[in-house]
Amino acid sequence: xxxxxxxxxxxxxxxxxxxxxxxxxxxxxxLSFLLIVPLLWMLITSLETEGExxxxxxxxxxxxxxxxxxxxxxxxxxxxxxxxxxxxVTLVVLISNLIVCSLAGYAFAxxxxxxxxxxxxxxxxxxxxxxxxxxxxxxxxxxxxxDNVSPFLGIDHIGALMLPNLATAFGIFFLRQFFxxxxxxxxxxxxxxxxxxxxxxxxxxxxxxxxxxxTLAALTVLTSWNDFLWPLIVxxxxxxxxxxxGLSYFQGAHRVRWPLLMAANVMSLLPxxxxxxxxxxxxxxxxxxxxxxx
Amino acid sequence: xxxxxxxxGRSESVNGWALVSPAVVLIGIFGLLPVLMxxxxxxxxxxxxxxxxxxxxxENYRKLADDPVFVESIKHTIVYTALFVPGTMLVGLxxxxxxxxxxxxxxxxxxxxxxxxxxxxxxxxxxxxxxTDRDYGLVNAALNAVGVPSQxxxxxxxxxxFVIVAMTIWGWTGFSVIVYLAAxxxxxxxxxxxxxIDGASAFTRFRTITVPLLGPANLFLLVWLTLNxxxxxxxxxxxxxxxPLRATTVIVYYLWDRAFVHFDAGYAxxxxxxxxxxxxxxxxxxxxxxxxxxxxx
Numbered sequence: 081x082x083x084x085x086x087x088x089x090x091x092x093x094x095x096x097x098x099x100x101x102x103x104x105x106x107x108x109x110x111l112s113f114l115l116i117v118p119l120l121w122m123l124i125t126s127l128e129t130e131g132e133x134x135x136x137x138x139x140x141x142x143x144x145x146x147x148x149x150x151x152x153x154x155x156x157x158x159x160x161x162x163x164x165x166x167x168x169v170t171l172v173v174l175i176s177n178l179i180v181c182s183l184a185g186y187a188f189a190x191x192x193x194x195x196x197x198x199x200x201x202x203x204x205x206x207x208x209x210x211x212x213x214x215x216x217x218x219x220x221x222x223x224x225x226x227d228n229v230s231p232f233l234g235i236d237h238i239g240a241l242m243l244p245n246l247a248t249a250f251g252i253f254f255l256r257q258f259f260x261x262x263x264x265x266x267x268x269x270x271x272x273x274x275x276x277x278x279x280x281x282x283x284x285x286x287x288x289x290x291x292x293x294x295t296l297a298a299l300t301v302l303t304s305w306n307d308f309l310w311p312l313i314v315x316x317x318x319x320x321x322x323x324x325x326g327l328s329y330f331q332g333a334h335r336v337r338w339p340l341l342m343a344a345n346v347m348s349l350l351p352x353x354x355x356x357x358x359x360x361x362x363x364x365x366x367x368x369x370x371x372x373x374x
Numbered sequence: 375x376x377x378x379x380x381x382x383g384r385s386e387s388v389n390g391w392a393l394v395s396p397a398v399v400l401i402g403i404f405g406l407l408p409v410l411m412x413x414x415x416x417x418x419x420x421x422x423x424x425x426x427x428x429x430x431x432x433e434n435y436r437k438l439a440d441d442p443v444f445v446e447s448i449k450h451t452i453v454y455t456a457l458f459v460p461g462t463m464l465v466g467l468x469x470x471x472x473x474x475x476x477x478x479x480x481x482x483x484x485x486x487x488x489x490x491x492x493x494x495x496x497x498x499x500x501x502x503x504x505x506t507d508r509d510y511g512l513v514n515a516a517l518n519a520v521g522v523p524s525q526x527x528x529x530x531x532x533x534x535x536f537v538i539v540a541m542t543i544w545g546w547t548g549f550s551v552i553v554y555l556a557a558x559x560x561x562x563x564x565x566x567x568x569x570x571i572d573g574a575s576a577f578t579r580f581r582t583i584t585v586p587l588l589g590p591a592n593l594f595l596l597v598w599l600t601l602n603x604x605x606x607x608x609x610x611x612x613x614x615x616x617x618p619l620r621a622t623t624v625i626v627y628y629l630w631d632r633a634f635v636h637f638d639a640g641y642a643x644x645x646x647x648x649x650x651x652x653x654x655x656x657x658x659x660x661x662x663x664x665x666x667x668x669x670x671x
Contacts, residue, residue, distance in 0.1 A: 102477050111472060112486035115547060118501045119493070121512055125504065137515040184397035193390025199398065206405035210605055210653055212626055213646045216639050217411035218404055219422065244404040247397045277389050306494040308608045313634055324496040328612060331500055338504055349497050356492035360485060363492075367549055368556035 119349075126150070126342035133338045149343035156334065159347060161319055162326035169241045169322060170304045176246040177300050178293060184247070185255030186281050190264070206249045211309070218244050219313060240314045241322065245304065251296055254369075258292035259285060295369060298362035305352055323348045415643035422639045434644035444645065446620060447628040450535060454624060455603035457539045458546075463595050465543055466550025467588075471580070473551070474558040484555070491548030499612025502541040503528060531621035534614050538622060542609055546602075550595055557591035558584065589668035597660050604653055625649055 125133055127145040153159070187193065188200055219235075222243060226234010233239040267280050275283070286293065311325040321329060327348045334340050356363055416434055420427040438444050469487050473480065493501075506513050506527035514524040527537045561584055569579045607626040610616060616623035616631065623631075625645070633642035 104472070104475060104477055107472055108483045111469065112483045115490065116486050118505055118544065121505060122501050134510055136510050137518070138510060138512055180396045180400065183393040187390045187393035191386055191390040191393070193387040196390060199394065202406065203397070203401050206401055208654065209405070209409055210650060212605065212629055213412050213650045214405065214408035216415060216633050216643055216646070217408035220411070221403060221408065247400040249401055249405065252397055277393070302492065308494070308496055309630070312611070324494045327500070328496050331612070341500060342504065345497050345500050349493060352492050352494070353489065356489065357485060360488060364488065364552050367552040
């Protein structure tokens, strides 16, 4: 009897505890609910009248859902323009990062070139610098680009949101680590057959690196789409605002009109939320892979 | 030099530099150059507009030490970080431990936790302003329901910072749950089975097997969350704008205010460098201390 392991309950006890489902659901359902209460409350408020919202204790379910909040919010600020700007900025930053970081990551992983070690250290050192240290000079540099190269790249234009983020040291590091795990033999065979470095990268290495590229893409999209401090610094015109900045501006203009504000909030969150849920695997990987190896 | 080139291969060097050059130009201009410019700026007086930026020596740094608002902002940042980092780690570990099992609908539960990560900081701020509203907020309704009187929350100088702590813990739940779930799934099941056979309770097993094996995840979260906590800005901007009575003015908020509201860029650059040094020191200490406790296996 004393050999009975405690983790295996006796048959009688087991039968008494038997539920048609795992008892863990009784913990996980309230827990998950609690975690999404802020989002649910946003959704509910966005469908209430101002009378219902400004009532205490709160009205938990609106008598009839007021969908006009959405059309009114949409009409009160150029949300279409905000979406377009966010999409443009994110798209350009994403494509540029994938290409530029792939090229550099591949060179650092495979090519022994003069100065490689020192250059790699110099680029990686930027990972340690907080954005606050660089943001003031970057403001001046972007201003210079606007004055001397093209107004599209200058202050108060979405080009200024793209330019400083076209490549990241993290992206280079991340892809280099992945490329180093790709077997080199195939590449060598192709190289002997006369394929160029670029040819090998684009025809062989990148197709094998889709998981890493997707992970980096997820991270880049999330960071770029939700970025706030930099747009706040360089953008002042409404027609150049991205969603977080536009939402903040909208908040300032409609401070206590909660149903309207929440409708705007739901609209602002929806695209990212859908992308996130649709590509959840890659977002999870992007965090897990940096977290565990970091 | 020719010998070195010969060994490495001239064409390989050309190839290598050709491939890295776009990244080098971009990161050089927007990552490395600004670090030097910022240092220079911290010894100058600049309003970001007029080209004349006279040298002022250590004036900006001296001013920092005597600036009561800066000292206050450091205090707020420390309080915030000291609560936010362990709070997020505990919540993340608790939720991850609860969700680390194969059940029906487990992916739905996990999505509920992850999704907080996709919510932008501004959206988060607006939602929590409303949730904690003094007059009509859901949180006050819940408090009243259990007999606690309504609280002013973000409108109160003594409570606002703590509300921001709670709000950002919520916002980082998804992130920390992902890190902990990945780590928990790396804990070998055999260890638990063996300990269970030896009679260890579930809690003892968690404490003696799981927790030590979480070392690398703990270290990563500690460093990463601290880094982000010291740079808190968005959530303050979206909710309190540093108030009420400057109670939530953290370092980066004050820095932004100096640089881009009052156009005192030299002073703000000095502040940024002070923050940089603090971050480097804290990160180094964390890694040093961690070497003793973290085991990679």
